Amino acid sequence: MRATLFFRASCATCAFACGLAASARANPLDAFGFGSRQTAMAGAVSADVHDFSANYYNPAGLALAQRMELSIGYMNVDQSLKINGLDSGVDPVRGLVGGLVAPGVIAGIPFAFGFAIHLPDDRLSRVRAEQQDQPRWELYDNRNQRLYLAASLAVSPWPWLQLGGGLSFMSSTTGSINISGQLDIFQSDDSQVRHSVDADLTAIRYPEFGARITPTKDWAVAVVYRGQFSLSLDLNATLQGNISSLTTAYYDLQTTSVNNFLPQQVVLGNSWEPVKGLHASFDLTWVNWSAYVPPVSDVNVVLNIPAPKGGWPAGITPPTTPAPTAILPIVMHDRIVPRVGVEWRAFHADHWEGFVRGGYEYDKTPIGAQTGETNYIDRDRHAFSLGLGGRAVDLIPELPRDLRLDVHAQLSELPTGTTLKASPADFIGDYTAGGHIWNVGVTLTAGF
Amino acid sequence: MRARVLLAPAAMALLVLSCATLGDEGPEGLNLPTSGVGPFRKLADDEVLGIAPYVLDGAGAKYREPSALALDADPSSARVALYVTATQNIKGVIHTAIMRTHADDARSFYGTSLDPTDGDAPALVLDAGAAWEEGNLHSPSVLRVGGVIYLYYAAAGGIGVATSTDGLTFTKRATPVLATDAPLTWETTPPTQPSVAVFPSGVWHMFYAAANSIGEATSPDGLTWTRADANPATPAIDPVFSPLPFDVTTLAPDASPPFDSGQVADPYVSPRVTAAGRLQVRVLYTGYDTLPGAASRQSAIGFAARYGDSGPLVRNATPVYSVGLHEAAPTLFEWSVGTMLYVNQDSSTTPVYPSIAAAIAPVTVTLNMPKTYATSP
Numbered sequence: 080m081r082a083t084l085f086f087r088a089s090c091a092t093c094a095f096a097c098g099l100a101a102s103a104r105a106n107p108l109d110a111f112g113f114g115s116r117q118t119a120m121a122g123a124v125s126a127d128v129h130d131f132s133a134n135y136y137n138p139a140g141l142a143l144a145q146r147m148e149l150s151i152g153y154m155n156v157d158q159s160l161k162i163n164g165l166d167s168g169v170d171p172v173r174g175l176v177g178g179l180v181a182p183g184v185i186a187g188i189p190f191a192f193g194f195a196i197h198l199p200d201d202r203l204s205r206v207r208a209e210q211q212d213q214p215r216w217e218l219y220d221n222r223n224q225r226l227y228l229a230a231s232l233a234v235s236p237w238p239w240l241q242l243g244g245g246l247s248f249m250s251s252t253t254g255s256i257n258i259s260g261q262l263d264i265f266q267s268d269d270s271q272v273r274h275s276v277d278a279d280l281t282a283i284r285y286p287e288f289g290a291r292i293t294p295t296k297d298w299a300v301a302v303v304y305r306g307q308f309s310l311s312l313d314l315n316a317t318l319q320g321n322i323s324s325l326t327t328a329y330y331d332l333q334t335t336s337v338n339n340f341l342p343q344q345v346v347l348g349n350s351w352e353p354v355k356g357l358h359a360s361f362d363l364t365w366v367n368w369s370a371y372v373p374p375v376s377d378v379n380v381v382l383n384i385p386a387p388k389g390g391w392p393a394g395i396t397p398p399t400t401p402a403p404t405a406i407l408p409i410v411m412h413d414r415i416v417p418r419v420g421v422e423w424r425a426f427h428a429d430h431w432e433g434f435v436r437g438g439y440e441y442d443k444t445p446i447g448a449q450t451g452e453t454n455y456i457d458r459d460r461h462a463f464s465l466g467l468g469g470r471a472v473d474l475i476p477e478l479p480r481d482l483r484l485d486v487h488a489q490l491s492e493l494p495t496g497t498t499l500k501a502s503p504a505d506f507i508g509d510y511t512a513g514g515h516i517w518n519v520g521v522t523l524t525a526g527f
Numbered sequence: 528m529r530a531r532v533l534l535a536p537a538a539m540a541l542l543v544l545s546c547a548t549l550g551d552e553g554p555e556g557l558n559l560p561t562s563g564v565g566p567f568r569k570l571a572d573d574e575v576l577g578i579a580p581y582v583l584d585g586a587g588a589k590y591r592e593p594s595a596l597a598l599d600a601d602p603s604s605a606r607v608a609l610y611v612t613a614t615q616n617i618k619g620v621i622h623t624a625i626m627r628t629h630a631d632d633a634r635s636f637y638g639t640s641l642d643p644t645d646g647d648a649p650a651l652v653l654d655a656g657a658a659w660e661e662g663n664l665h666s667p668s669v670l671r672v673g674g675v676i677y678l679y680y681a682a683a684g685g686i687g688v689a690t691s692t693d694g695l696t697f698t699k700r701a702t703p704v705l706a707t708d709a710p711l712t713w714e715t716t717p718p719t720q721p722s723v724a725v726f727p728s729g730v731w732h733m734f735y736a737a738a739n740s741i742g743e744a745t746s747p748d749g750l751t752w753t754r755a756d757a758n759p760a761t762p763a764i765d766p767v768f769s770p771l772p773f774d775v776t777t778l779a780p781d782a783s784p785p786f787d788s789g790q791v792a793d794p795y796v797s798p799r800v801t802a803a804g805r806l807q808v809r810v811l812y813t814g815y816d817t818l819p820g821a822a823s824r825q826s827a828i829g830f831a832a833r834y835g836d837s838g839p840l841v842r843n844a845t846p847v848y849s850v851g852l853h854e855a856a857p858t859l860f861e862w863s864v865g866t867m868l869y870v871n872q873d874s875s876t877t878p879v880y881p882s883i884a885a886a887i888a889p890v891t892v893t894l895n896m897p898k899t900y901a902t903s904p
Contacts, residue, residue: 163802168557214559497803503832504843508562509803 119466120420121438131178138243152522565847787814
C-alpha cells in the first residue's frame with residue numbers, strides 16, 4: 080500500500096516535472112550540491128538529510144541529528160563549457176565545505192543548531208557587470224563564485240514532525256568615489272587630481288524554512304522554502320575639475336547593478352525505504368526564474384562643461400553627455416527541477432557500514448532563446464552522480480564515536496545547441512554552445 | 528580523550544581554512560564568438576611605429592581608399608598588402624593611381640612618411656591609360672582567386688579590372704566590367720568603389736556605390752557582370768542598401784540623426800559561413816549623416832549584412848568605428864589575433880590630409896610594439 084502510494088506520488092511528480100521542465104542554478108550549492116552524500120544523490124535529499132548540509136537542503140532535518148557532528152570537505156568543479164567548439168574559460172568552482180550540528184533537548188523537545196559554510200578557494204565573491212551583448216555562461220560563470228554562509232535552528236515537537244528555519248548571509252556593496260582637481264588640457268603632466276573613496280559592504284540576509292513529516296516509519300516527505308535575494312552593486316563617481324583655468328567641469332556617474340540574483344525556490348521531496356538499507360528519494364524544486372534580474376549595469380552620466388568666456392580654443396571640442404544605458408529585458412521562465420537519488424547500504428558489520436549512491440538531475444534552461452542583442456548563454460543540463468560512503472561506529476575509543484567518509488563524482492552534460500541570430504547584422508552572430516562539467520569531492524564527518 | 532579527538536580535526540579544519548582564498552582574478556570570457564566586424568578600437572601609441580593610429584601616411588600622396596590582401600594562407604601570419612589610392616604628380620600632371628605597400632606585422636607598412644628611411648615609397652602598380660579612365664584611377668579592391676590576383680578599380684567611366692600573379696605587375700582589361708546603366712533610376716552616377724568576393728557557391732559578387740546607395744552585381748568569372756536586384760517584387764532593379772530614411776520631426780531632443788541617414792558608400796564585402804552553417808554576407812560601409820555636398824558632413828563606418836546569396840542588407844544601428852575624423856573606405860584583414868580595420872581618415876597634422884589609420888577587434892586585444900617597418904612594397 081505504502082509502496083503504491085510512493086509510486087503514485089513519484090509518477091505524478093515526474094509527469095509534472097517533465098511537462099514544465101527545470102533549472103535551479105543560482106549559486107554553487109544550487110548548481111553543484113553541498114556535501115558528498117547529497118551531491119551523489121543529485122541533491123534529492125530534502126526529506127533525508129540530517130547533517131550540516133541540512134542548513135541548505137532542509138533546516139528541519141537538523142532536528143534528526145543524534146549527536147554533535149562536525150563536517151569538513153572539499154569540492155572541485157571543472158567546467159569545460161565551449162562556444163563554437165572553443166573553451167570559454169569559465170572559472171572552476173572549488174572550495175571547502177563544512178559545518179556543524181549541535182543537537183539538544185529543551186523542555187523535552189529535541190532541537191538542533193546548525194551552521195554551514197562553502198568557502199571558495201579563489202574568492203569570497205566577485206563582481207562582474209558585463210555589457211549585455213557580451214556572451215557569457217550566465218548561470219555558471221560569475222554566479223557560482225561566492226561564499227555561502229548559513230545558520231539554522233530546528234525542533235521536533237513530535238517524532239513525526241520536524242520544523243526548521245535559518246538565514247543565509249551575503250553582502251552588497253555601496254560606494255562612491257570623488258575626484259577633484261586641476262586638469263591641464265594643454266600640458267596634461269601638470270594635471271593634479273585628488274580622490275576619495277567611500278565604500279560600504281552591507282549585510283544581506285535571506286531566509287530558508289523547512290518541514291519534514293514522516294507519515295510512516297519508512298516514508299518521509301518534506302517541503303522547503305528558500306528566499307530570494309539580490310546582491311547589488313551601487314557606485315557613484317563625481318568628478319569636478321578646473322580645466323586649464325578656462326572653466327569648471329562637472330561629471331557625475333551613477334551605476335546600479337544586481338550582480339547576483341537568487342530566485343526564490345520551493346522544494347517538495349519525499350524519501351522512501353522500501354527495504355532495509357535502501358533509500359530512494361525524489362525532489363521537485365520550483366524556481367522563480369521569471370523574477371530574474373540580469374547583472375547589467377544601469378549607468379547614468381551627467382556631464383556639464385560650461386563653455387569658457389569667449390568660447391573654446393580652436394581645435395578643442397568638449398565631450399557631450401553619453402546616453403544612459405538602455406537595458407534590454409531578459410526573458411526567463413519559471414522552472415521545476417526533478418531530482419532522483421538512491422542510497423544503498425551495500426554492506427554492514429558490527430562497526431562498519433558501506434554505501435553506494437547514485438542520482439540524476441535534469442535542468443531545463445530557464446533562459447529564453449537569445450536571438451537578439453543579448454547573449455545570456457545556457458543549455459539544458461543532465462547531471463549524473465555517483466558516490467561511495469563509509470561509516471565507522473565506535474570503532475576504537477580514540478576516534479570519534481561516529482566517523483563517516485563520503486566521496487562523490489558528478490558529470491553534468493550540456494548538449495550542444497545552436498543559437499540563431501535574428502538579425503544578420505548582429506555583432507556576435509550565430510553560435511553553438513555546450514559542454515560538460517565534472518564535480519568531485521569528499522566530506523568527512525565526525526560525530527561525538 | 529574524546530575532547531582531544533574533537534579538537535584535532537577542528538584545528539586541522541581551521542588550518543585548511545586559513546590556507547583558502549588564494550585565488551587569482553581568473554579569465555573573463557575566452558574565445559568569445561563574434562561576427563568579426565567590430566566594434567573596433569583604434570590602435571594605441573604603443574601598438575604602432577610613428578603616430579597612432581596611422582599606419583600609412585604621406586602628405587603629398589594622400590593615401591586613401593585602402594584594400595587589404597593577405598599575403599599568406601596561414602591565418603597566424605600578419606603579412607598583409609595594402610592597395611591604396613594615391614595622388615601622383617608625374618611630369619606636372621596631378622592625378623590619382625593605385626599603389627601597393629605591405630607590412631609583416633599588419634601595421635608597419637613600407638613607404639609611410641613616418642619611416643625615417645629616405646626614399647621609400649609604395650610601389651605604383653596601376654595607372655590610368657584608357658580613355659574611359661579619364662586619367663584617374665581610384666578605389667582599389669583586391670582579391671586572390673587561385674593563383675591570380677584581381678584588382679578592381681574605379682574610374683570616370685565605371686569599374687575596371689586588372690590581373691596579376693605577383694601583386695605588383697598588373698594587366699588591365701581594356702574596357703570597364705561595369706559601366707553606367709542609363710535605365711537604372713537609382714544609379715544617377717557611374718558605379719564606383721567596388722568590392723568583390725567569391726561566395727561559397729562559386730559565384731562572384733561585386734558591391735559598388737552609386738548615387739547615395741549601394742548596389743550589387745554577380746558574375747560567373749569575375750569579368751562578365753550582371754546587376755542583381757535586391758527586391759525582385761518590384762519591376763526596377765533595386766539597390767541592396769540605401770540610407771536610412773528618418774523623420775527629423777520624430778527625433779528626440781538632443782538626439783542625433785542616424786549616422787548613415789545621408790549616404791552609404793565604400794562597401795567592403797566579406798562573406799562567411801556562420802557556426803550554424805548559414806551564409807552571412809557582411810558588408811562594412813561608410814555612412815554619412817547628410818547628402819553628398821553638404822557642409823560639415825560627418826561620417827562613420829557601419830556594418831550591414833544579410834543571410835543568403837541575395838537580397839537587401841540589414842544595418843546595425845551602431846557604427847563599428849567612429850572617431851569624427853571623416854573616416855571612410857573600410858577594408859579588413861582577418862588573422863588569428865583579431866580583425867584589423869583599415870580606413871582613411873584625417874591626419875593629425877595641419878593642414879589636414881587623408882591618411883590610412885588602423886583599428887582592431889575585439890577591442891580587448893592588445894598588440895605588441897612593432898620593431899621595424901617592412902623593407903619592400
